[in-house]
Amino acid sequence: MSKSRRERTQTIALHLLLLPLALLWLFPLWMMLVFSTMPDYGIFSPNIELWFSDQFFANIANMQADTDFLRALGVSVIVAVIYTALSVFLTSMAGWALARYEFVGKPLVLAIILGTITLPYFVVVIPQFVMVARDFKLANTWIALIVPPLFNSLGVLFMRQAFSMMPNDLFDAARVEGVKEWKIYLFVAMPLARPTIAALSIILFLASWNNYLWPLLISTDRAMFTAPVALGSLIGLTKVSWGGIMAGAVLLTAPMLVVFLLLQRHFIAGIAAGAIK
Amino acid sequence: MSKSRRERTQTIALHLLLLPLALLWLFPLWMMLVFSTMPDYGIFSPNIELWFSDQFFANIANMQADTDFLRALGVSVIVAVIYTALSVFLTSMAGWALARYEFVGKPLVLAIILGTITLPYFVVVIPQFVMVARDFKLANTWIALIVPPLFNSLGVLFMRQAFSMMPNDLFDAARVEGVKEWKIYLFVAMPLARPTIAALSIILFLASWNNYLWPLLISTDRAMFTAPVALGSLIGLTKVSWGGIMAGAVLLTAPMLVVFLLLQRHFIAGIAAGAIK
């Protein structure tokens, strides 16, 4: 058929254009996997090694010895779970308030929330550190790890969008039936926002899981290291164990990747559902 | 009216709940502004200073003397502009291909693109650095600053979503009229995606503007420092100029913030338009 012939030509042309870019961009990931199986010096070998070696488990073992990586993974899980649950709760409440009610100063509140999106994190983190560590004396606590990053502007905007795209008739119908406002939020709005909440939870969990700068600053006690911080601490040692770091990175990333790929349908649906309708 | 009375009660309750959180979260921003006007030691003063001092311009002058901050701002602008233009072009092409064509391996391509969202940047950055700096010998070049971060998974997904939500009839109508495929992309699809492109451009520009880790690694030559790297370099000096850093951070952030708040309508519309419809 002429139609499919034409489309095939187009597709081939696009592939030829995009393939080199995709390679340029996937290559580092491949190298990460390769490095994680090499002895420490491998990364600096004068030849570029493109295939796996056999030191993966050795690297893991070294790393566990150098830094209590399993414990750090545990801390990461606890922080990420609590952070995600609390943050979804708070951002959805704020989003509900911004979507449903008119109040004095609402445009200002919206502007501030939006404005903070532009701030680079490394600019905010220093005064935040000063406040939490010095003024509140909360360094090396769970609260310090979890609470300061809680308020997520994009999350609030996301939830607001999801709520304001829900047909108002639904809420009017509930009002006519005498359902209280907080029950409307809890039993009508929240269940309907489920796809958005799912996508937001994934994003928030990943953000917490991958967060490096804040836990690095606030946790100086080895017992409160998260996994990325534990990995990073290896760089500070006299002999930097690159193989161990790469192996740890694989360990850190692999479960997320698997879970995420399993959930990808929900994630795409949620992004779509969240941002409109 | 009973209606507004009831809603007012609800609103007040919500405010009481959310206000402390908002304060906790806005406080660091306030402190950043305060610190930027203080002499260097101010940040470590035993009293918590809550109001502005008068050293802002002195801090700026010191910083310009320590590091060529204006030049670094120039580098940042050039990198961000070129990066944004190229990235919008590439992500929109990839998004178009993924939205419009069926080809072998499409689910795999989608899965890889999605999967990379889960990767923490600090995990990718090391092999990327090794590849660019050692294998390609591109350290301290414009290409190294701009090209490696080009491919943006979320951007591709965003553009794909925007394109696939456009009614197919539009493209069919153009086909019946004999319009070539690349003209359909350029003259029908792209203009319709304008809100999404606007939002994506803002996000990409900010990402480039605020990027710290990659330029820090790849630019060791002072002449190729971006503004965040120039600011960061102050920390390495024997005497850390916190006032200067904070003043520089304000300088870095303020124009973005103003522009962003002016464009916020487009941004919200674009996020909505991009993610669905």
Next chain:
Amino acid sequence: MAEVSLRNVTKRFGAVPIIHGVSLDVADGEFVVFVGPSGCGKSTLLRMIAGLEDISTGEIGIGGRTVNDVEPAERGIAMVFQTYALYPHMTVEQNLSFGLRMNGNDRADTERRVRRAAAILQIEPLLARRPKQLSGGQRQRVAIGRAIVREPQAFLFDEPLSNLDAELRVQMRVEIARLHKELGTTMIYVTHDQTEAMTLADKIVVLREGRIEQMGAPLELYDDPANQFVAGFIGSPKMNFLAGEVVQNGPTGTLIELINQNKARLPMPVVAPGLRAGDRVTLGVRPEHWGQAGAGDLDLPLAVDVAEHLGSTSYLYANTKSGEPLVIEREESRHETRRDALVVSISSAKAFLFDAAGQRLR
């Protein structure tokens, strides 16, 4: 069950008045339809009765009690929304029982009411399904069921059929009529579709721009419209209007001359002391009231433009010699085609006359 009364009800959005002092009474058990073009305020009025919109001035009473400050849930009404407004994440059964459960209603009573509503609407087989598994007509039925479950004193319907296709609309219309006869509850129904108004209402309220143009039984409005707006709005195809001029006005009738129709004159049995020779008037003739040539009081030569033969009925779209388009309805007439010449007659007994302001002259 209850009567509903509105006394000088007005509504402003900011400074813009939307409803200009509406007063009307809905008797206990009556089926009243608010009808009008979009933007006439009919939905706003309904939402004011429901308590979903504040009223600016005036008084709304339900069952003899003033409800201006009463929460929607306490007004004893139930509402059916245009979009159905079913909770998508609940089954039909949960949709029906949601309001009762949330208000701590007795479980057995809730169960009983849900069963009853499902039986009335014959949706028992659907109880376990979710809204998206239902067709448009089934969704509409569930939405009505949710209203029945409340056992309200009055039902409010906000354009409940406008999201359904033509065929289903006819079917659901008949079902709603049946339901009203069965339950005997007061119903207030909003629509922009004059056919729904004609077929469902005990009393039609025609609204335009926040004002009542006319109230009355359907055939009353059809046979005896108070003004040109109502005459044109009620009836399908629309009434035809021809511009005319008063030639002579006497105590027993008025002689008018049609403008641009070759000085065609028609005596109308209208006594309007205010009219003077030369005053502009409008003559109205319903599509089905054009007679055969010579059968009426005035013959009008036409040229057929488009002829639609639907089987039992034909619609002829024709132009007068001066180009005005007219619609003619004919039963069992299948011969006219385009460009055919056609002569129709106007019978003054079946024609309507309106003054320059659009008021009916009787």
Next chain:
Amino acid sequence: MAEVSLRNVTKRFGAVPIIHGVSLDVADGEFVVFVGPSGCGKSTLLRMIAGLEDISTGEIGIGGRTVNDVEPAERGIAMVFQTYALYPHMTVEQNLSFGLRMNGNDRADTERRVRRAAAILQIEPLLARRPKQLSGGQRQRVAIGRAIVREPQAFLFDEPLSNLDAELRVQMRVEIARLHKELGTTMIYVTHDQTEAMTLADKIVVLREGRIEQMGAPLELYDDPANQFVAGFIGSPKMNFLAGEVVQNGPTGTLIELINQNKARLPMPVVAPGLRAGDRVTLGVRPEHWGQAGAGDLDLPLAVDVAEHLGSTSYLYANTKSGEPLVIEREESRHETRRDALVVSISSAKAFLFDAAGQRLR
């Protein structure tokens, strides 16, 4: 201008056949309407003619040339989409000229064609507007204009009126009829609305599940349907069907007995040698063909359930004694109300008979 021909055209999605060998001819200048319920394949068929869908087997010809492998743009057709498919970011003028500009058409010629289309459709005042500033009817007109600009050999319309409200639909329907008379171009029009088919078509093609059920002029299908499906699909309100049984079959006629109607018997002037006593048949009576009591060949006592009085016409929804629902159309009849008893008659000359498989018995 051109004739369009389909020869044994089939279409499969994977292994699922959607179109089962359709053959038909559209004469030069003819207005053909594809009509059928949703899912009958009518839109797919149109898109196959347009070249937007591949055909699995068979041959499509336009203007005498086989176009199976020809790009849509080269087929000499123009298409009007259900969603209008106007480019939202262009003005009306840019929408009209887009295709010509993109193909490097001469600028003066493009200008001329756009002016001509705008003049035909009376949309000159809208040329500078964007689609979202237009009403539904205006958008539809621009979409048609974009097709006219191509000066095609055939127009393809895909449910062009289904996004318009009832009143506008009637208006645009008349305009499309007028346009066809004016341009004289071949038109193929897809709709699910039998009224549109009846009023617009020179020839109706009734489709069901990818097969042609019947083809013919509108009143031909109305007066002489080939089977029960076409009989039920064409005509509004729908034809009434009553279950019956053959009592006696002779060389001059057939005597049938209605089931559950108190052994009511009706002689039908149908000669069907294959029928035997005891065979199931279905009797069809159009709503307007019920006679007054005693006027026909068989009287049927009914109870009125809902009566709709629309002014010139009334629809009575009634039940037989055994509960079957029937619709009766009456002119100028305003007296029947709910629960009234009513006796109607069936005249065997105006009734239809179908066998157990739904095929017409003549």
